[in-house]
Amino acid sequence: TPNTENLDLKTIGVQTERGTITINERMQTSNSRVYAAGDCTNQPQFVYVAAAGGSRAAINMTGGDAHLDLSAMPEVIFTDPQVATVGLSEADAKTGGYVTESRTLGLENVPRALVNFNTQGFIKIVAESGSGRLLGVQVVAGEAGELIQAAVMAIRAGMTVNELADELFPYLTMVEGLKLCAQTFTKDVSQLSCCAG
Secondary structure (H helix, E strand, O other): OOOOHHHOHHHHOOOEEOOEEOOOOOOEOOOOOOEOOOOOEOOOOOHHHHHHHHHHHHHHHOOOOOOOOOOOOOEEEOOOOEEEEEEOOHHHHHHOOOOEEEEEEEHHHOHHHHHOOOOOOEEEEEEEOOOOEEEEEEEEEOOHHHHHHHHHHHHHOOOEHHHHHHOOOOOOOOOHHHHHHHHOOOOOHHHOOOOOO
């Protein structure tokens, strides 16, 4: 819980909830002249979110118009293996009213994982049924934190599973697993030769 209770924010019209300062996508509080960013706010507590929020708050305080869109925000837990996610989980997508399809690819199907002798983990893609639009990606892998950023950009770009499956990915990289997982929506990747696609 942020340490905001002794700041007397209520006096200046700044709304808090359980100690966090409530802000909008412009970093503006309920008092339109007060901005906040970082761990004292109701945003996810990641250093990269705080940094992005701080820069946008500064722009907005000086008359600019900058928003912080967290819809494709990556999250990484640095365990062994790492756990990373972006976008919606299958459960969150269904709660949000989406009809979904998903595929999970075990790392034993990713050539780089085989070469590394580390096939513990998986890549999961959640897509909107019908359109195939990417809604979320979850990864458990030794390099999940490195791999997730490609998924962030794919979701931010509004890509579909078919578009992701058709992209060129360098062979013998972990990020190639994203392409392979996308391909599982239409084919059995265990039957493909290397570099097939």
